Amino acid sequence: MTAPVAVTGPRVLLHFWEHQFIRFRKTFRSTITAGLVGPLMYLLGIGIGLGTQVDARAAELGTDSYVDYVGPGLMAASAMQLAASESLWQTGGLLRWRGVYVSITSTPLAITQLFVGHVAWIGFRTFVSAVMYLIVLLAFGIVGSPLALLAPVVAALTGMAFAAPISAWTGWSMSKGPGEQSFPMILRLGIIPLFLFSGAFYPIEQLPIVLEWIARVVPVWHGVELIRALILGEGVGLLAGLGHVAVLLSYTAAGIAVGQRTFVRVLGS
């Protein structure tokens, strides 16, 4: 018989990612397809379709055409959307309906570690989708700088900045709260407005002052700005860049602190 080595410390997290990766691999083909079709639709429908109407004034946006403006911004906004849906139904399923996370609580992995692994995994998921986004942007000739290679990393940070707090909510709502009934509401009243007010479609300065400030406080605009700068190679000041990253990381860290508690509550009561 093979005596198992005691797995201690964070090493066991690697096995969590391995587990998620093997689950993910099973749906890889449909993920790839969806990952390419999504951006293609946006770029054709909004970028080119709407673009022909507004290209004349694209210079005001600082780009040659509207598709150059909207394409990179949508990479960040899509990262937010993907992370949100992974953090709602997908996470609810792993916690309850399917019990995958419940069974993990009997392994050496601690629930607090599980939450960190969970958020990082969604970060990886958004990274993969962002890479496919980048491929489509390349095909449209929108990429203007090798710095664009960093854009999927920022997309992953944007994804985690949403995954951590939203998964924290899911953990809470599955234990004491309203459960999955709250999920469509979060999408409609939270994520879709943020998508529209993210600065992906137009500069947030266009918004009424209150909405503009909401957009500045919420992480998605920071992702949009940074990703657009990286992809178009228009450069962003070092300080501003670090500021954007700091906002994204702060949301992630705060979400993890809360989510560790809500996951302990839902999985370990």
Add this chain to the structure above:
Amino acid sequence: MAMAVEARSLTKRFGEFTAVDGIDLTVERGESFAMLGPNGAGKSSTMRMISTVSPATSGQLSVLGLDPATDGQAIRSRMGVVAQDDNLDDALTVRENIMIYGRYFGLSWAAARSKADELLQFAQLEDRSGAQVNSLSGGMKRRLAIARALVNDPDLVLLDEPTTGLDPQARHLLWERLYQLKERGVTLVLTTHYMDEAEQLSDRLVVMDQARIVAEGSPSSLIAEHVSKEVLEIRYPAEANVDLADLGLRTEELADRTLIYTDRGEDTLAVLVNSGRTPSSSLVRRASLEDVFLALTGRRLVE
């Protein structure tokens, strides 16, 4: 060596509600220990505290000599848990469920593969190795959940209602497998609604009711202590009003029949027949843990 499980005044509250009310229990190494009790008795809540996932509200608990509050990771690495729900991963195949789980316990891929083969054989699931979990029957899923829990060669295995909802054949197969584990010296802690399961599998058991332990002992000692050797079950037509007080035996009126606790069932039946109180039907059987539960709580175990 430390006890497998040792609990003193162990208590679990959910808000105002007390699910486990100051219980004491000790499980020795190599022992097979059962918790018998009706729905809501607090069996799963106790199991979840032992499995280190649910913190005790108060009292002391030690598992494999360690403290679940601080040494959860070390305890879990030497324990196997079969929860009341199977919680299998439906995105993975039968074999992957075991292998991927084994990886969390530090098995190399090669070790995980050979362990999975060994356990699939143990669970009689070799021919389902590549199947999707959702295609398995309830009994097969249960066996897979048990196989998965054994992937780390645990010293202690917790089984929460291992056979609830299974047909008799599936139950007997599982009992046989659990008996094999016991023979290998693995400590088993199981919960059940079924007295025959507790009698088959446990060296010692506690009877739980309403968050407390109401009796403790080996199956045979509990029967000897709380009920007679035999039980005479009799039925009379609904309109009959038969007085049994003169027998001087403990009786229990159920909705559809009457139980008479007696050391010699046939003799007692003869007394009834001879005194003109012949029941419309009768049955003499050995007393079981079900009778113990009824005697202790006045209620039946499985409603």
